[in-house]
Amino acid sequence: xxxxxxxxxxxxxxxxxxxxxxxxxxxxxxxxxxxxxxxxxxxxxxxxxxxxxxxxxxxxxxxxxxxxxxxxxxxxxxxxxxxxxxxxxxxxxxxxxxxxxxxxxxxxxxxxxxxxxxxxxxxxxxxxxxxxxxxxxxxxxxxxxxxxxxxxxxxxxxxxxxxxxxxxxxxxxxxxxxxxxxxxxxxxxxxxxxxxxxxxxxxxxxxxxxxxxxxxxxxxxxxxxxxxxxxxxxxxxxxxxxxxxxxxxxxxxxxxxxxxxxxxxxxxxxxxxxxxxxxxxxxxxxxxxxxxxxxxxxxxxxxxxxxxxxxxxxxxxxxxxxxxxxxxxxxxxxxxxxxxxxxxxxxxxxxxxxxxxxxxxxxxxxxxxxxxxxxxxxxxxxxxxxxxxxxxxxxxxxxxxxxxxxxxxxxxxxxxxxxxxxxxxxxxxxxxxxxxxxxxxxx
Amino acid sequence: xxxxxxxxxxxxxxxxxxxxxxxxxxxxxxxxxxxxxxxxxxxxxxxxxxxxxxxxxxxxxxxxxxxxxxxxxxxxxxxxxxxxxxxxxxxxxxxxxxxxxxxxxxxxxxxxxxxxxxxxxxxxxxxxxxxxxxxxxxxxxxxxxxxxxxxxxxxxxxxxxxxxxxxxxxxxxxxxxxxxxxxxxxxxxxxxxxxxxxxxxxxxxxxxxxxxxxxxxxxxxxxxxxxxxxxxxxxxxxxxxxxxxxxxxxxxxxxxxxxxxxxxxxxxxxxxxxxxxxxxxxxxxxxxxxxxxxxxxxxxxxxxxxxxxxxxxxxxxxxxxxxx
Numbered sequence: 001x002x003x004x005x006x007x008x009x010x011x012x013x014x015x016x017x018x019x020x021x022x023x024x025x026x027x028x029x030x031x032x033x034x035x036x037x038x039x040x041x042x043x044x045x046x047x048x049x050x051x052x053x054x055x056x057x058x059x060x061x062x063x064x065x066x067x068x069x070x071x072x073x074x075x076x077x078x079x080x081x082x083x084x085x086x087x088x089x090x091x092x093x094x095x096x097x098x099x100x101x102x103x104x105x106x107x108x109x110x111x112x113x114x115x116x117x118x119x120x121x122x123x124x125x126x127x128x129x130x131x132x133x134x135x136x137x138x139x140x141x142x143x144x145x146x147x148x149x150x151x152x153x154x155x156x157x158x159x160x161x162x163x164x165x166x167x168x169x170x171x172x173x174x175x176x177x178x179x180x181x182x183x184x185x186x187x188x189x190x191x192x193x194x195x196x197x198x199x200x201x202x203x204x205x206x207x208x209x210x211x212x213x214x215x216x217x218x219x220x221x222x223x224x225x226x227x228x229x230x231x232x233x234x235x236x237x238x239x240x241x242x243x244x245x246x247x248x249x250x251x252x253x254x255x256x257x258x259x260x261x262x263x264x265x266x267x268x269x270x271x272x273x274x275x276x277x278x279x280x281x282x283x284x285x286x287x288x289x290x291x292x293x294x295x296x297x298x299x300x301x302x303x304x305x306x307x308x309x310x311x312x313x314x315x316x317x318x319x320x321x322x323x324x325x326x327x328x329x330x331x332x333x334x335x336x337x338x339x340x341x342x343x344x345x346x347x348x349x350x351x352x353x354x355x356x357x358x359x360x361x362x363x364x365x366x367x368x369x370x371x372x373x374x375x376x377x378x379x380x381x382x383x384x385x386x387x388x389x390x391x392x393x394x395x396x397x398x399x400x401x402x403x404x405x406x407x408x409x410x411x412x413x414x415x416x417x418x419x420x421x422x423x424x425x426x427x428x429x430x431x432x433x434x435x436x437x438x439x440x441x442x443x
Numbered sequence: 444x445x446x447x448x449x450x451x452x453x454x455x456x457x458x459x460x461x462x463x464x465x466x467x468x469x470x471x472x473x474x475x476x477x478x479x480x481x482x483x484x485x486x487x488x489x490x491x492x493x494x495x496x497x498x499x500x501x502x503x504x505x506x507x508x509x510x511x512x513x514x515x516x517x518x519x520x521x522x523x524x525x526x527x528x529x530x531x532x533x534x535x536x537x538x539x540x541x542x543x544x545x546x547x548x549x550x551x552x553x554x555x556x557x558x559x560x561x562x563x564x565x566x567x568x569x570x571x572x573x574x575x576x577x578x579x580x581x582x583x584x585x586x587x588x589x590x591x592x593x594x595x596x597x598x599x600x601x602x603x604x605x606x607x608x609x610x611x612x613x614x615x616x617x618x619x620x621x622x623x624x625x626x627x628x629x630x631x632x633x634x635x636x637x638x639x640x641x642x643x644x645x646x647x648x649x650x651x652x653x654x655x656x657x658x659x660x661x662x663x664x665x666x667x668x669x670x671x672x673x674x675x676x677x678x679x680x681x682x683x684x685x686x687x688x689x690x691x692x693x694x695x696x697x698x699x700x701x702x703x704x705x706x707x708x709x710x711x712x713x714x715x716x717x718x719x720x721x722x723x724x725x726x727x728x729x730x731x732x733x734x735x736x737x738x739x740x741x742x743x744x745x746x747x748x749x750x751x752x753x754x755x756x757x758x759x760x761x762x763x764x765x766x767x
Contacts, residue, residue, distance in 0.1 A: 326450075362460065
């Protein structure tokens with residue numbers, strides 16, 4: 001069998017053996033949850049509750065007017081202890097709603113969807129998804145209702161479920177696919193209906209053979225044409241644009257979205273969250289994450305309420321066997337190093353990794369070996385972009401397509417000179433965006 | 444818990460680094476080095492090689508000291524330059540030749556441009572070119588044991604050591620057919636390495652074994668060498684000579700496997716690499732065919748080195764844009 005793939009990329013040690021065989025465990029209810037007002041890509045939220053309020057599990061507690069945003073719901077029932085600054089895994093410190101758990105588990109859920117999903121109005125489904133606070137659970141946390149709302153004149157023909165999970169160590173999507181395939185596919189029906197897709201693809205890397213088999217078995221009962229696509233295990237196979245290229249051989253134009261080539265891509269766990277909400281009415285208040293690396297006594301996949309503090313999860317995993325020197329939220333290639341164990345799980349948290357060793361590389365001058373260019377899945381010349389960044393030649397960097405970079409980290413990984421190419425590119429992109437903003441204001 | 448380390452993503456880095464790359468290149472040259480030493484004898488080869496290597500590393504250290512730059516000799520690049528230069532010298536050269544060559548290579552070919560990664564021209568080739576132009580007599584006198592000599596030896600020098608013409612010299616002056624009349628097994632002898640030449644350039648099989656090691660360990664790629672040999676073979680064929688002979692003779696295997704593949708002085712993108720390889724091969728062939736020297740590898744590659752900054756502008760296709 002030939003595995004589908006994309007040009008460029010890099011073969012990494014998947015390092016998934018620590019957790020891929022471990023079933024999802026539900027954690028003990030936490031004493032409190034911390035729910036930051038930004039857990040998605042888009043406009044920050046305003047709280048709908050105040051200190052002292054009693055909230056129910058599943059109750060909407062923060063929202064905003066904007067289109068690109070997603071509300072947050074209480075993940076436990078109890079009392080609002082305050083709206084205060086707290087550690088945020090991405091933003092350093094940020095305002096968050098702290099809810100003390102009363103362990104009553106009083107719920108305020110939504111109406112489940114009727115069985116005949118294919119008859120529901122797409123517009124209704126989009127609003128329903130939005131009200132559930134659903135965002136992409138692969139890590140980028142882009143609001144799902146925006147993804148499934150094609151603008152006028154754009155037709156969506158295919159929905160791709162992203163089961164590639166190409167980052168090393170992470171296995172939460174793998175476990176969700178193995179244990180909750182039916183719910184995932186139910187979510188796929190809702191998502192396909194919402195965006196108008198006529199066909200569904202499930203892309204799975206071939207190091208998850210059990211998932212491939214399972215989904216192939218479920219194909220015939222699915223109301224839409226469903227195709228399971230085995231993908232080569234190669235980083236960054238789970239990137240939207242690379243996934244679409246591998247499965248449909250279509251390329252999203254620069255600066256464009258999957259919508260532009262008639263596709264919506266959703267992570268399998270997002271589909272699971274949608275499917276679960278359609279069955280039980282539970283909005284996005286829980287997710288499955290991976291805790292792994294080389295420090296925990298019992299690494300594994302946990303189903304956790306959003307807002308639970310990392311330190312509590314560490315305790316649940318038996319504490320540290322060895323003291324970590326680095327803690328990363330997300331995968332090792334794109335994840336964010338953490339300052340503290342007091343950070344909460346947010347919607348975009350796919351896992352936390354704990355490392356004893358900090359991988360550092362001595363820096364040498366660029367020897368122009370070209371590995372970064374060969375590996376770049378966006379066909380850029382990263383070493384040159386890094387040089388332009390060093391010289392602050394931002395306009396030239398823009399001409400050389402720096403904005404096409406999706407910051408997958410492949411170039412930095414490959415560089416034998418140990419240059420932080422991705423970091424240089426991120427700085428350049430930031431600078432260009434800032435200048436655009438300023439330029440816009442002047443006009 | 445002690446303080447956590449904060450660094451930007453990615454948190455994984457490949458184990459391959461610059462000294463390891465240079466180390467592999469050095470290793471890959473050892474078969475050719477050992478063959479050269481065995482063929483010409485240690486007396487004629489050990490000193491040039493050692494002086495060339497020590498000279499390259501020494502001049503780099505000196506440059507770092509004089510210009511107050513951090514000491515860069517441990518990245519391994521000077522070591523490789525020294526070995527490459529030494530291998531491209533005729534056996535038995537005077538002791539000052541490798542020293543002058545390595546000095547020019549390191550100081551003028553590399554450090555003056557800003558050091559590792561900044562130089563436009565392959566340093567070893569710069570050193571060789573200067574030696575070649577300045578002392579052509581020394582640089583083209585091939586001493587060899589009599590039994591291996593080609594055709595009529597120019598002069599006897601001892602009991603069994605003679606100075607002889609090279610195949611490229613003979614075919615240049617008297618034509619390829621004259622050469623094959625003189626030595627019908629010339630291709631086989633060039634392949635194995637029993638024809639006089641520069642210390643490390645005589646055995647195609649030794650050089651290629653090192654090259655395949657680099658290929659399989661992922662240090663170099665097939666693209667530039669393939670197009671280099673293609674360009675050379677085509678030009679050789681147009682000149683009416685055996686294309687395979689052109690690939691096997693002189694410095695072509697050394698140049699096509701270890702000189703055009705120099706990261707620093709070759710283009711980064713695939714399109715650039717194709718043109719670079721083809722161009723260097725074609726120029727090598729043209730110089731051999733129409734130029735004043737029998738050999739064209741050095742200048743063929745140096746000419747294309749000069750074009751690399753331009754070739755680097757040939758960017759790959761933009762993802763998502765099929766046609767420009």
